[in-house]
Amino acid sequence: MIEFKSVELDGVRYVILRESLFEQLCRKAGVEEEPGLGNAGPTEPGFDLDRATLSEKIIRRRRASGLSQAELARRAGIRPETLNRIERGKSTPDFKTVRKLVVAINAAERDSVNQVPTRATEKEPKHGD
Amino acid sequence: MATETDSSHLAGLTREGVLRIVSEIVGEQMGIAPDNLRENTALEADLGCDSLDVTEIVMETEEHFDLTTPNETDEIPQTIADIVDGVLQLAGQSGT
Numbered sequence: 001m002i003e004f005k006s007v008e009l010d011g012v013r014y015v016i017l018r019e020s021l022f023e024q025l026c027r028k029a030g031v032e033e034e035p036g037l038g039n040a041g042p043t044e045p046g047f048d049l050d051r052a053t054l055s056e057k058i059i060r061r062r063r064a065s066g067l068s069q070a071e072l073a074r075r076a077g078i079r080p081e082t083l084n085r086i087e088r089g090k091s092t093p094d095f096k097t098v099r100k101l102v103v104a105i106n107a108a109e110r111d112s113v114n115q116v117p118t119r120a121t122e123k124e125p126k127h128g129d
Numbered sequence: 130m131a132t133e134t135d136s137s138h139l140a141g142l143t144r145e146g147v148l149r150i151v152s153e154i155v156g157e158q159m160g161i162a163p164d165n166l167r168e169n170t171a172l173e174a175d176l177g178c179d180s181l182d183v184t185e186i187v188m189e190t191e192e193h194f195d196l197t198t199p200n201e202t203d204e205i206p207q208t209i210a211d212i213v214d215g216v217l218q219l220a221g222q223s224g225t
Contacts, residue, residue: 012161012175053179095205098184 029089055089058101062087065108076104142220147194147213154189155209158182168210180205190216 002025004017062072073083077100085091086101093101152163159176172178178186183205190212191197196219206212 012165012177054181057179057181093180095180095184095203098180099188102181102184102188 054092054098055087058083058105059087061105061109065105065112067105067108072101072104072108075108076100142194142217144213144217147216148209150193151186151190151209151212151216154193155186155212158186158189166209168208168213170209171207172209173207187212187215194220196220 002017002021004015004021007014007016062069067075069083069087070080073080076083076097078097082091082093082097083101086093086097148168149163152166155161155166155170155172155176156163159178159182161176170176172183172186176182187198187206194216196216198215198219204211206215
C-alpha cells in the first residue's frame with residue numbers, strides 16, 4: 001500500500017509522499033529522475049515524467065478502440081517502431097506526433113462507438129436459390 | 130497561416146473572452162473549476178497535464194474558434210496564457 005497525503009490548493013489536488021517512495025515509483029515507471037530540479041519550471045525535464053502517463057493513456061485508449069499498435073501507427077501516419085517506443089516509454093513524442101496520435105485515437109473511438117452490428121454487407125448466395 | 134474562410138466570428142475576440150473559453154476547455158479536460166485557473170497557470174506543473182491532455186486542449190480550442198495551428202508549429206503550450214496568445218495570434222492573422 002502506498003502511503004500518501006493529498007492536499008488541495010486553488011482547486012488543484014496534490015499528493016505528498018516520501019521521497020524514497022517517489023524514487024521507487026519513478027524507477028518502476030522507467031522514468032529517469034533528474035536531481036536539482038528544484039528551481040526548474042515547466043520545461044523539458046518535466047516531460048520525462050510525461051512519458052509514463054502518456055504511454056499508459058495511449059495504450060489504454062488504443063486497446064479500448066480495438067486497435068493494434070500497427071493499425072494505430074498506420075492511421076496516425078507514423079512508423080510502428082515509433083509508436084512502439086512511445087508505448088514502452090522509451091521516447092517522448094513531439095507535439096506533432098502526439099497530435100497525430102490523438103486525431104487517430106479519437107477517430108477510432110468514434111468509429112467504435114458508432115459501430116452498429118449489421119448483417120454481412122457483401123452479397124451471399126441465398127440458401128436454396 | 131490564414132485560410133480563406135469567413136472570419137467574422139473572430140471579429141469581437143478579446144483577451145478576456147478567449148481566456149474564459151480556454152479556461153472552460155482546460156477545466157473540462159482536467160476536471161477543475163475554471164474559476165480556479167489563471168493565465169499563468171502552468172498546464173503540466175500546476176494541473177498535471179501530460180502532452181496528450183495539452184494536445185486535446187489545443188485541438189478543442191481550435192475547434193471552438195475554428196482556427197488551425199500551422200503544421201510547422203511544434204511548440205507545446207506551457208501555460209494557459211500560451212494558448213490564449215496562440216488563439217489571438219491566429220485570429221489576428223485570419224483577420225488580415
